[in-house]
Amino acid sequence: MMFKATKTARSVLAAAVFSAGFAGVSFAQEAAGDPGLPPEGWFKTCSKQEDNDICSVQNIQVAQNRQMIIAVGLITIEGKVSRKLMQVSVPSARLIPPGVVMQIDGGKGQKLDYAVCFADRCTAEVPLTDALIATMKKGPDVVFTSMNFRRVANPIKISLEGFTGAYDGKAITQSQAQERQRLLEEAMQKKNEEAQKALEDAQKAAKQTK
DSSP states (O other): OHHHHHHHHHHHHHHHHHTTTOOSSOGGGSOTTOOOOOOSSOEEEEEEETTEEEEEEEEEEEOTTOOEEEEEEEEEEEESSOEEEEEEEEESSBOTTTOEEEEETTOOOEEEEEEEEOSSEEEEEEEOOHHHHHHHHHOSEEEEEEEBTTSOEEEEEEEOTTHHHHHHSOOOOHHHHHHHHHHHHHHHHHHHHHHHHHHHHHHHHHHHTO
16 A cells, blocks of 8 residues: 555656646657646646545746746645655756755755656655645745756745645636646747847847947
């Protein structure tokens, strides 16, 4: 039973974020015309796997090139298996011993040990306690710091605004997730267009000064 619980819990984040567009591979490898962008900010999804009800409160950050920066999931499993855990996925090429250090509201860092690494990401996890949830509800932000293979720290700050509402509220529907994906895609497209226009304007200005 313990083996089954561990196996189920470790597979939950991939299954949960898959429904939001993160399929465990880089967004650059997604099929053309199907960007698969995740909802922005904190959101909750729920699903049923065999005899278990699984809910995950998530926050997935991606770069403009759609590469994953970080994916956080607070997972609750109820049913035949009962377990709560937090999983944090970061890009690969990490130093394993340091793990991922979590700091909420500038407080004392808590280490999350890596549970598994794949070609595109490493995932760390820690038991999800009531105290951890309460602290996240109070803090304005949380910082997750991993160490890359060059021994350079990579801190990622995530705002906790909206976390309480997502955790205590209802899970979003598939249509709501799709709408949030559409809005996020439009925002990213607008930023790319603005950056391209700024580059073109700078190039024109440089030519005029010659």
